Amino acid sequence: MKVDHWSLVAKCLGELINVSQVLRSIHVGLLCVQRHPEDRPTMTSVILMLGSDGPLPSPKEPGFCVGECTKDSAHSYGISSNNDLSISILDGR
Known part of the structure; x- marks a missing residue:
């Protein structure tokens, strides 16, 4: 899926x-x-990368998938569930 950079910034x-x-x-x-x-x-690297014009390393596989993920890609990302609905109640200590 190709994303136009104009769709990623505020229209204003x-x-x-x-x-x-x-x-x-x-x-x-x-x-x-x-x-x-x-x-x-690291955050130090992020700040340096954002503040410079130097070359950036190529990103590797992301940790999650948004949108249409095939069952094969879901397994490669470790996202696999047969449960259609889960309700989790988190209670802090």
Whole structure:
């Protein structure tokens, strides 16, 4: 699924957005949600990546799937359930 960068920013910003900054922010966001924590950047790295124009590493597999996920992709992400409805009550200590 291809997403247009205009659909990811507030419409009220109109032409005021810097497309390269928006795309860089999305790229860094993808790096932050990689499946394995050791593949995710530290917050120091995130700040440096957002504040520079240098090359960014390619993101790996994300830790979750949104939208249409096939059963095979759900298993690869560890998201598998036969339960159609779950209710969990969380009670803090």
